[in-house]
Amino acid sequence: MIRIDSHTLGALIGLLRKDGFRVLGPTVRDHAVVYDEIRSFEDLPIGWTDEQNNASYKLIPTEGKSLFAFAVGPHSWKQFLFPSECSLVRSHRSNGSMELRGAQEPLPTPLAFFGVRPCELHAIAIQDRVFLEGPFADPWYKSVREKLFIVAAQCTHPGGTCFCTSMNTGPRATQGFDLALTELSGGSYLVEAGSQRGSEMLTRIPWRAAETAELEEAERLLSTAAASMGRTLETEGLQQSLYANLSHPRWDVVGRRCLSCANCTLVCPTCFCSTVSDGSDLTNTDAHRTRTWDSCFTADFSYIHGGSVRPSTKSRYRQWMTHKLATWVDQFGTFGCVGCGRCITWCPVGIDITEEARLIREQAPQAKPTS
Amino acid sequence: MEQAPEAEVTLETTVDSHFVPRPFRVQRTKRETHDVFTLELKAEEGPPLSFRPGQFNMAYVHGTGEVPISISGNPAEPETLIHTVRAVGGVTMAMKHAHRGDLLGIRGPYGSAWPIDEAVGSDLIIVAGGIGLAPLRPVIYEALKRRQQFGKLVLLYGTREPDDIIFPKDLEEWRSRFDFHVFVTVDRALGSWKGHVGVVTSLLQKASFDPANALAMVCGPEVMMRFTALELLKLGVDPGQIFFSMERNMKCGIGLCGHCQYGPYFVCREGPVFPYTRLKQLLSIREI
Amino acid sequence: METLQPILAQHPFFKDLQPEYLELITGCASNVRFDADAYMFHEGEEAHHFYLLRAGTVALEVPTPDRGPMTVQTLGEGELIGWSWLVPPYTWHFDARVMELTRAIALDATCLRKKCEADHSLGYELLKRLTVMMEQRLQATRLQLLDVYGTST
Numbered sequence: 001m002i003r004i005d006s007h008t009l010g011a012l013i014g015l016l017r018k019d020g021f022r023v024l025g026p027t028v029r030d031h032a033v034v035y036d037e038i039r040s041f042e043d044l045p046i047g048w049t050d051e052q053n054n055a056s057y058k059l060i061p062t063e064g065k066s067l068f069a070f071a072v073g074p075h076s077w078k079q080f081l082f083p084s085e086c087s088l089v090r091s092h093r094s095n096g097s098m099e100l101r102g103a104q105e106p107l108p109t110p111l112a113f114f115g116v117r118p119c120e121l122h123a124i125a126i127q128d129r130v131f132l133e134g135p136f137a138d139p140w141y142k143s144v145r146e147k148l149f150i151v152a153a154q155c156t157h158p159g160g161t162c163f164c165t166s167m168n169t170g171p172r173a174t175q176g177f178d179l180a181l182t183e184l185s186g187g188s189y190l191v192e193a194g195s196q197r198g199s200e201m202l203t204r205i206p207w208r209a210a211e212t213a214e215l216e217e218a219e220r221l222l223s224t225a226a227a228s229m230g231r232t233l234e235t236e237g238l239q240q241s242l243y244a245n246l247s248h249p250r251w252d253v254v255g256r257r258c259l260s261c262a263n264c265t266l267v268c269p270t271c272f273c274s275t276v277s278d279g280s281d282l283t284n285t286d287a288h289r290t291r292t293w294d295s296c297f298t299a300d301f302s303y304i305h306g307g308s309v310r311p312s313t314k315s316r317y318r319q320w321m322t323h324k325l326a327t328w329v330d331q332f333g334t335f336g337c338v339g340c341g342r343c344i345t346w347c348p349v350g351i352d353i354t355e356e357a358r359l360i361r362e363q364a365p366q367a368k369p370t371s
Numbered sequence: 372m373e374q375a376p377e378a379e380v381t382l383e384t385t386v387d388s389h390f391v392p393r394p395f396r397v398q399r400t401k402r403e404t405h406d407v408f409t410l411e412l413k414a415e416e417g418p419p420l421s422f423r424p425g426q427f428n429m430a431y432v433h434g435t436g437e438v439p440i441s442i443s444g445n446p447a448e449p450e451t452l453i454h455t456v457r458a459v460g461g462v463t464m465a466m467k468h469a470h471r472g473d474l475l476g477i478r479g480p481y482g483s484a485w486p487i488d489e490a491v492g493s494d495l496i497i498v499a500g501g502i503g504l505a506p507l508r509p510v511i512y513e514a515l516k517r518r519q520q521f522g523k524l525v526l527l528y529g530t531r532e533p534d535d536i537i538f539p540k541d542l543e544e545w546r547s548r549f550d551f552h553v554f555v556t557v558d559r560a561l562g563s564w565k566g567h568v569g570v571v572t573s574l575l576q577k578a579s580f581d582p583a584n585a586l587a588m589v590c591g592p593e594v595m596m597r598f599t600a601l602e603l604l605k606l607g608v609d610p611g612q613i614f615f616s617m618e619r620n621m622k623c624g625i626g627l628c629g630h631c632q633y634g635p636y637f638v639c640r641e642g643p644v645f646p647y648t649r650l651k652q653l654l655s656i657r658e659i
Numbered sequence: 660m661e662t663l664q665p666i667l668a669q670h671p672f673f674k675d676l677q678p679e680y681l682e683l684i685t686g687c688a689s690n691v692r693f694d695a696d697a698y699m700f701h702e703g704e705e706a707h708h709f710y711l712l713r714a715g716t717v718a719l720e721v722p723t724p725d726r727g728p729m730t731v732q733t734l735g736e737g738e739l740i741g742w743s744w745l746v747p748p749y750t751w752h753f754d755a756r757v758m759e760l761t762r763a764i765a766l767d768a769t770c771l772r773k774k775c776e777a778d779h780s781l782g783y784e785l786l787k788r789l790t791v792m793m794e795q796r797l798q799a800t801r802l803q804l805l806d807v808y809g810t811s812t
Contacts, residue, residue, distance in 0.1 A: 089391050091433050098433060098474040102384030102391045136625035139388045246656050273629035275622050280434030287434035301630060302620050305459040315658035330635035501808035531808035558803040562720060562728035569732045570799045592807035
């Protein structure tokens with residue numbers, strides 16, 4: 001484990017940019033910490049902290065110079081690997097022929113994510129399974145993902161809606177990054193390499209070995225973080241419990257509160273549903289198909305001729321929550337939830353997935369699965 | 372510090388990615404009923420589309436959209452790709468007005484197939500409702516080709532009224548065979564109809580087969596499939612030997628858009644053909 | 660002398676019925692046949708009998724002014740036509756048109772009703788069986804009513 005100062009951190013960003021990476025990281029905009037291009041150290045959210053709760057997000061300035069003293073904001077990294085809108089197919093019709101071609105989506109210059117939290121590393125890994133490891137892979141995702149450089153930030157400031165420890169996704173990351181930072185007090189950063197590329201990057205910046213006191217401080221910060229989760233979610237038996245309670249009265253209650261506004265699916269770092277739209281020019285010569293993010297909360301998400309399979313908000317909330325915490329396990333081998341708490345913070349009526357899960361289990365009319 | 376100029380690299384996906392359709396040319400169109408029609412297609416270039424009975428394609432109409440359609444042709448004759456379609460929305464309406472020579476985009480084949488190999492040595496009972504006969508026709512062709520591998524071969528076909536019967540020529544031909552028991556019924560009819568009137572499940576009484584050694588393939592409206600399964604179970608058919616073809620909203624057909632999820636299953640990937648044992652619980656849950 | 664009892668015993672409707680009840684019922688039974696295109700009965704007529712079909716096919720029809728007779732169900736070998744004989748005022752609700760030569764056992768309604776009033780356990784046995792059949796018919800009718808094959812817009 002090595003130690004660098006904030007000045008060197010800035011230099012690291014510069015090196016990445018010089019190597020041709022487009023560096024994306026946290027920055028303050030519209031009273032929130034969002035992810036956008038980081039051109040220099042000054043773009044980072046220096047000295048900011050946050051307070052998060054159900055339907056509540058507050059960014060608070062501090063006197064200090066910390067870079068990561070806040071929990072995740074409304075953006076997730078999925079927007080860069082799985083763009084909210086992208087072109088899929090172009091069709092050109094003329095003289096009795098139809099030329100079908102894949103869309104020419106410009107590949108971004110190689111991306112570097114700066115400041116990825118452990119829960120987010122897991123979210124990226126979860127989306128890797130969806131987009132790369134099924135029978136059909138997304139070629140664009142693959143291309144961007146292959147070149148991606150990840151600088152993770154061990155989480156020392158979990159938020160009011162966080163529960164990564166329940167989901168086993170944090171607050172410490174041990175893999176899935178090229179470099180990982182731990183922010184200490186006084187502008188020091190411990191850095192560890194998680195890959196060959198990461199190790200090579202370290203040879204180009206000045207560093208010294210971490211001192212015992214610094215290592216101990218990192219340990220303390222991380223254990224304090226682990227003990228400061230805003231929420232908990234009992235995952236033992238959770239899948240079975242949800243499967244056994246698909247008719248639980250609690251769904252009616254949450255169904256009445258839910259606005260099916262889709263905020264949760266938009267902010268969720270693992271949600272991957274999409275839809276397509278087709279259009280053409282006025283003469284219908286050149287047609288195109290575009291893929292955009294979609295949400296299972298929309299009324300026609302499940303539409304088959306005659307109507308939607310899930311016309312009620314209650315059934316759509318149930319679909320989202322049981323997908324995240326039950327069927328995802330059968331589909332991909334892990335939960336779809338990483339405990340980042342975004343859905344709780346950004347739900348306009350403050351629905352809390354951990355509370356819903358707890359109430360369904362505690363008030364279970366039937367404890368055992370029916371089949 | 373200056374950022375290096377953005378590299379102008381583009382990624383063009385190909386047909387191999389299964390994001391891009393292949394052009395197929397309409398050879399023939401045929402009206403089946405007032406809202407059901409059959410299209411016969413040939414690949415513009417490249418190999419014919421080989422498929423297994425029960426699979427579907429995503430069919431693209433230039434500028435209008437894409438829909439999942441079961442393949443209804445003969446798997447032994449893949450050079451002609453056949454789709455039987457019901458005109459219910461924008462894309463299928465556009466397909467209904469396709470002429471010989473028009474081009475459609477096709478991606479596929481996708482999904483699971485009817486378990487015809489599992490039926491070898493057993494009686495094979497095929498129950499079709501309405502347009503559900505279309506996804507079953509390929510497996511009927513294949514079963515007839517391998518006729519000696521099965522015990523009794525039975526087709527029970529129910530639809531709304533005599534005018535709604537599809538594939539009348541096939542039905543006539545199949546009926547004329549001594550080794551294929553074909554029963555057709557309608558929900559209601561004018562007096563001129565000389566055939567059976569009543570729900571398709573009532574035909575199960577007529578079709579004598581050995582329930583203890585039978586495999587059933589069922590396709591039609593979900594309500595009809597549910598009641599058919601109940602009747603089959605009552606007769607003593609093993610639930611693991613009953614198969615449905617399910618239908619859900621699909622946008623990609625390849626397990627990425629999330630729309631076709633049915634419980635833990637992606638209908639485009641684990642389905643559309645499912646064993647009843649997988650569906651039993653899901654079928655009893657509203658709005659899942 | 661040969662009675663119809665063994666034939667009745669073989670009909671699915673009377674499967675496993677105790678011989679003493681079968682004997683009582685046979686007393687009301689007669690053998691009948693109908694030629695194709697004949698009508699067994701018409702809507703509104705008094706239901707003097709009900710029928711156990713042994714062979715052939717019968718269509719239950721509803722006459723309509725604009726579209727002629729509409730068939731709602733066809734019945735054949737092993738099935739039963741009619742329970743109007745049990746429900747006052749004992750009149751038929753459908754036409755029954757014979758589609759092909761049909762042979763049946765006709766059971767005299769008045770005769771059976773009398774015997775059922777006299778022996779309630781006989782009545783209960785009959786009703787048990789009729790209820791099962793009516794449940795099946797109702798179920799099937801509801802399915803037909805759902806018009807599952809129709810297009811919804």
